[in-house]
Amino acid sequence: MxxxxxxxxxxxxxxxxxxxxxxxxxxxxxxxxxxxxxxxxxxxxxxxxxxxxxxxxxxxxxxxxxxxxxxxxxxxxxxxxxxxxxxxxxxxxxxxxxxxxxxxxxxxxxxxxxxxxxxNWNELFAFIESCIKSHDINKREFGSFVIKNLSDYIPQMFESHITTFVDYFIQTLNSAEDCTSLVVYNTISSMNNIVELSIQVPQVIQAYSQSVPRVLEVILALSTTNPENACDCFDLLGSMCEFSIQALIPHLKPIVQVSAQLAGNTNIDESLRCNGINLISTIIRSKKKVLVKLNLLNPVIELMFSILSEETDDDTWFLEEYGLNPMSAAGECMAAIADELSASTFMPILVSVL
Missing domain, CATH: 1.25.40 (Serine Threonine Protein Phosphatase 5, Tetratricopeptide repeat)
Known part of the structure; x- marks a missing residue:
């Protein structure tokens, strides 16, 4: 009726x-x-x-x-x-x-x-595939938008097709001429949405690991043009720390270096600086021995002291919500270092930078 x-x-x-x-x-x-x-x-x-x-x-x-x-x-x-x-x-x-x-x-x-x-809803996946494989750049962008928003809401729907879609994600990242494009942003966001599903598939985790240098390149490019999107892309690295830190180990040095570069840049968005500091803190708590081996702790501690010494016109910075400003994030990072390192390791480094 x-x-x-x-x-x-x-x-x-x-x-x-x-x-x-x-x-x-x-x-x-x-x-x-x-x-x-x-x-x-x-x-x-x-x-x-x-x-x-x-x-x-x-x-x-x-x-x-x-x-x-x-x-x-x-x-x-x-x-x-x-x-x-x-x-x-x-x-x-x-x-x-x-x-x-x-x-x-x-x-x-x-x-x-x-x-x-x-x-299976075969027509849905056929529809998505027709978009992402189109020669029309606008249709491909639309396809990436569809995947991002579907995976935002119910990532589990991609589980049975995860290898196919991750192959598409990696191909998109590697072939994109403009790493600040919406297609690239949607792709990295989608990867973050399904990362928890990916840890069960070794070849998928390997693909994620191989994508890290490109993701860092995207974050740096977006840091000055679209810091909000850069923060979202940072979330992928944070999720990988949580669900598969091993996939990041081959890239820990450039990850910490890029994070430190952004954390120390007073000309960019503060939220992005905080993301850089917080990622360093997470890595310290997870893989402190690797950072010691890579000789990254000294420059990190020097950077945190520099951030803690920054002048501010706001005398109430310490009252702001936890972790939402670089100074409080740097303080938390120093606390992580002090917690994770033995006094015999931490004190000589601390004395050398004072």
Whole structure:
């Protein structure tokens, strides 16, 4: 039975009203409307055809919440499920608004999780593959955007295809002419999203390890042009420290050197400087003996003293939230060094820099 799109839009509009009584009435109306399975298809139509982006986002949110449990999805007929899936794959391409696209992808991720439990959503992966293998750079960028947002929400959906996608990630990183491009950023973000799944596959971890020099190059390039994205890329190295520190060992020296270079640069974003310091602290707590062997502790301690000696116009820096400014991060790094090193190792280094 067809459900009128105008009526569904009216209900969604009332749900966005700043009036609790109106919202309660609209919620009851929506609950009643959703007893008709065809309302789910009508909500998809709202996503694709409404002139109001807020209604599109809300329609996607309603579908995601209502279909989050697998039983709710499986209670729809196979015909309706297929119709919804096809509808969403077409809409994600046609939708011009980035925020609406993100909401649609979150919905797709939920449905993909359900579908992969009973087999495979072959059309979804074929769709992604067609994007990332396209000769059209805009389509490839869109494909990287799709993977990033799906893996943001439900990374497990990539587990059965992890080798294929990691091969694509590495190829993308190595072949990109502009390492500050959105394709590269989306690729590194996606790698971070699925890194916990990767530790079970030796060849994948090896690929991650081999990508580290390129990731460092990207972070340095983004440090002056887009520090927020640089911070996000730093997260991959932090995740590798947490889940597979062994993959970083061949690259610890350049990692610490790049982190120190950024930490000591007073001309860049403070959050990025803190990321550099915090990564050094993490490595010290995990692999202090390697740092001693590589003769990296002396320059690190000198750098931390330099940061702690920086002049600041803000006399309340020490009251700021933990770790969000370079001075407090440097203090924590020094604490890590003192905790992890024996006095016989730490004191001579400390005396030499005083």
């Amino acid at each position: 067809f459900v009128d799109i105008t009526e569904v839009e009216r209900i969604l509009t009332r749900l966005l009203e700043p009036d609790n009584e109106v919202i309660k009435q609209a919620t009851d109306e929506l609950t009643s409307a959703l007893k008709n399975p065809h309302t789910y298809v009508t909500l998809c139509t709202v996503i694709s055809s409404s002139k109001n982006d807020k209604l599109k986002e809300y329609a996607a949110l309603v579908l995601r919440k209502k279909l989050y449990k697998r039983n709710a999805w499986m209670n729809l007929s196979q015909e309706l499920r297929e119709q919804i899936k096809q509808f969403l794959l077409k809409t994600i391409v046609d939708e011009p608004n980035i925020e609406v696209k993100k909401h649609i992808l979150q919905l797709i991720a939920v449905l993909a999780k359900h579908e992969l439990m009973r087999g």
